[in-house]
Amino acid sequence: MEDIKQHNPAKVIIAENLTKKFGKFTAVDNISFEVEKGEIFGFLGANGAGKTTAMRMLCGLSIPTGGKGEVAGYDIETQTELVKKNIGYMSQKFSLYDDLKVWENIELFGGIYGMKDAEIKEKTDKLMQLLNFENERDKLVGSLPLGFKQKLAFSVSIFHSPKVVFLDEPTGGVDPITRRQFWELIYDATSRGITVFVTTHYMDEAEYCDRVSIMVDGKIEALDSPKNLKKQFNAKNMDGVFQQLARKATRKAD
């Protein structure tokens, strides 16, 4: 309790024995880790390993059954409102409104996060330039190709300059070139001091992360930089590491 109260600006996410039980089923079993400011933290695990549940607790959507957590300096159980203000979130489902124009989507989320109109306008201009989206600004989001949408969804999720952004399998179904561009956006965000917490299925993406944790049956089985993990498990790539750990899983995918 005491050390969690000690505010450490370098640690943007702190999980301490975080546990979530649904009845007798323990979805997340006593996990602990810390993520530093500006880091890209890969959160890996097979389906049903408990990734999403853990992420939801960190976003203030689900109350932990046990343990403590702190995100952006706020307690995830008692300060959910402050946590929510300081995080961004992008889900595996595409999460913008198809029947709204590009700028209308941006304006909506800017408004929801309480940004001023002038600020929204200025940042929208900048963003359109950065994404090379000037011609798409007035188009309905539904008419854009998936790759465009994903990039836009990510940009919207960090539009209010959160301290942490949670990405839940952000690149599902996107072609390799767009994925590459997507990761460039992620690097750009970290260069501005935004911490990235990302779950993914693509092992090549795991290589892009600064550090990676691998969850198996609700527990974190490995946590280190991709380089160290490969050494530790004597594997050629992250896929090799993942296969060795995932084989141990007894829990079925949901």
Place this chain on the structure above:
Amino acid sequence: MIMKQLISFIRKEFYHILRDKTTMLILLGIPVVQIILFGFALTTEVKNTHVAVLAPTNDEATQRIIDKLNASAYFDVVEQIHNTNEIQPVFRDAKAKLVVVFEDHFAEKIRHNGVAHVQLIADATDPNAATSFSFYATNIIAGYQQELMAETKNPYQITPEVKMLYNPQMIGAFNFVPGVLGMILILICAMMTSIAIVREKEKGTMEILLVSPMKPIYTILSKITPYFVLSCVNFATIMLLSVFVLKVPIAGSFISLVVVSLLYIFVSLALGLLVSTLTNSQQAAMLISGMALMIPVMLLSGMIFPIENMPLPLQWLSNIIPARWYISAVKTIMIKGLGMSAVLKEAGVLLLMSLVLVAASLKKFKVRLE
């Protein structure tokens, strides 16, 4: 912060509705189409209604009344009959829908006694039409009586006695305006609201909203607002059409009507909210609203089938249909011309329902995703 959130969000909801032109047209068009459809069934019947006349003594008074009837757009006098035995065959063979029966020595009785009787026998198989044309005929006769009084300065009195054949209680008369109101408001508020909320769940945007600092109660308020506006537009359309096109007057207090309608809109919105918390797909929401709300409203609210004629279990069941209470209140105010004090029971039931529904749906509304 909250105002900014609300404004951004409500604007978004209006975009959703305004961009989906088909749905919007349907939502705004349904009341118009329904009112016009129901209304025309009423007005076409009334024009050129065939009339048979039984005047034992054909004098100048009966002749003038017959001429006046004939001259109006509502009636065509098609047959003169000579005794009461002929009345039944006239209806049976559908020669006329209205038989005007004068007393014998009609003009003489007016002159000597100051009072004469005329009976209007109407075929009330179509109760809407029957009320209308007997009402028109009564008016025409009253008009003649006034002319007569103006000519002679004597207080003459012609008492028309209206008799409805086949459907004497006149159930169904003016039923459709309250009925359409009850149905449209449930449709817009409950169905559209539930679909709009469930759509966010289905598309995954609800997650984004839950992760945002926007409080769920504001999300709900913003989602409800446009449908509330739409319902008010529909309410106004229906009122305007019924008063100016169908000439169904608002006999009672307009304020009471608005109060009761707002209460009903509130109940419907709460119902929509509850449906949205129970389902996860738009189809399911539509099915529940359609099956569980629309059909009971149509069948059990008294809109089509009079509640008094239902088997007892169905009568009990009808008590939990909000539309039943609303339609009853609207009829009392619009048709009977009474005020708020006459519909306290209905208003109370609706208020109670809305409280229960709001409590239930807020309890069920999942603030957290699990």
